[in-house]
Amino acid sequence: MTSTLQSTTSPAGGNGPSTPNLGQSVWLVAEREIIARVRSKAFLISTGLMLVAVLAAVIIGGALSQRQSTTxxxxxxxxxxxxxxxxxxxxxxxxxxxxxxxxxxxxxxxxxxxxxxxxxxxxxxxxxxxxxxPDNLVAALSISPSVELLNPNATPPGVRYLAALGFGLLFFISATTFGGTIAQSVVEEKQTRIVEILLSTIPARVLLTGKIVGNSLLAFGQVVLIGACAVIGMTVTGNNELLSALGAPLAWFVVFFVIGFVLLAALFAAAASLVSRQEDVQSTVAPVTMLVMIPYFLVIFFNNNDLVVTIMSYVPFSAAVGMPLRIFLSEAAWWEPLLSLLILVASTVVVILVAARIYRNALLRTGSRVSLREALHTSRS
Incomplete structure (x- = not known):
């Protein structure tokens, strides 16, 4: 990538190579991250299997739900x-x-x-x-009392659970997969000293931004593909009513996921910059991984608890799961997604600033693990 940066076309009339501007430098780093990932057979195979599994699960689940036995x-x-x-x-x-x-x-x-x-x-x-x-026969011949529903449009518990599981699982898999990729990439560059060559050409903030942009685009693309498979599956099985109900929640999920992943990507990169060996990556990124796991388990075990889901919808690390679920359940007022999104954007900006400082100060320090205090207070040019 260094040679690519140095060989950028010079301005008209110039005799030597020109220095790429900020946008070009960021894109070169992002492109390097994307190409390295896309060329990985393991990534392509795992993504393909995931898409097939999602499509099969939706189609089989829809077929079973529509299948009715005859008595x-x-x-x-x-x-x-x-x-x-x-x-x-x-x-x-x-x-x-x-x-x-x-x-x-x-x-x-x-x-x-x-x-x-x-x-x-x-x-x-x-x-x-x-x-x-047979239960259906007994029910058909029984004398039933009249029934009045106070909340006739309430989402069935089974559908509520499946929606919570879908949003939680999609966020968890994508965030951990690409967050882990960023962390391993940072440590690999430190361990092989490639980062020293890169920083001789571009600033640390550009390298960090490029990594976040590249992996965010990959994560966004994977989420879109998974969503497309789910839509195809529901269309094939004729679940048009459910598909219509999921339209707005899925759109909001993508918006929240993209911003939320940028926040998590910055944390993964900053945490990984504190160590110089691949063996130490898991321990240093464990706190960030927990931030990804907590929303998943909360939405699985407390999806029927309105208070917990409401709190989740405003916490930056879980808003991508909590708010789309509340929108799907028609429990969120029109202004709540906007307020939650504003909180998420503000939190992301603050996290990026702090993560960039840690990343810049710890990136060239090899050997023993750099403490968080040192990374926050050490000043490096």
Whole structure:
């Protein structure tokens, strides 16, 4: 990359190579990060497998949710109630002359249950089955009280959990994957002394910015691809209602994720700059990894706790998970995503400034691990 920087075309009339401007330098570093990652077979294979898994999970899950079993019922002449079974969804009616014929069909497995006359029952009929009566048949022939729902548009618990799991898992996988890539790249450059060559050509802040930009673009691209696979899967299975409900939450998730990942990427780079050996990377980035894991576990275990999810939607490290979930559940006012986004942007700016100082002061220090105090207070040109 150094030779690339030095061979930038000179201005018209110039005889020698020109120094690239800030934007060009940042893009050269970002391009180097992207190319190195895209050329990795492990990255390409893992990304491909992830996309296939997401697509398969959505399609299979949608197919199973739409799959409905059919209950076959033998019916003797039991009055008007028997005629109603013909209109019950997923119930197939088979007429029989008497109870003996019905029991024979139950015993040989031809039917799941039977409805016969019973003068001693207030309803005038009863259900007979082998070891258990089909729930849908019992429900269809039961006398149910009238029901009034105070919150008819509430999201079912199962859908709520799946949405929470989806947002949490997507954030967790992408942030840890590309955050770890940044950390390993920083330590590798320190360990091989390549960073000394790079810093002779470009400032540390440019190197840091390029790494963040390159990996952020990769993470953004992966999130978009995963989202596209989910959309394709829901379209194939005909889950148009769910797809429509996820439209706005997914858009907000992408916005929050992009900014939130920049914040985390800066922390991963700063933490990794404190050490000079690959063996020490995991321990030094562990606190940052915890910041990524906490939102994931919170949204899994407390997705039905409105207070916890609300707090998560305003905390910078978990806003990318909490706020889209609240938007999906229609629990966030129109101004809340904007306020949360403003807090996230302000926090990201502060974190980048602090991380840049740590990165600049610790990058050229090899050997023993640099303490956080030293990195914050040591001044380097």
């Amino acid at each position: 076959t019922v033998a019916v003797a002449a039991v009055g008007p109630a028997a005629a109603e079974l013909a209109h019950v969804p997923n119930v197939t009616v088979k007429s029989v002359p008497d109870r003996d014929a019905a029991e024979k069909l139950i015993n040989d497995g031809t039917v799941d249950a039977a409805v016969i006359s019973d003068s001693g029952n207030p309803t005038g009929f009863k259900i007979i089955a082998d070891d258990s009566a």
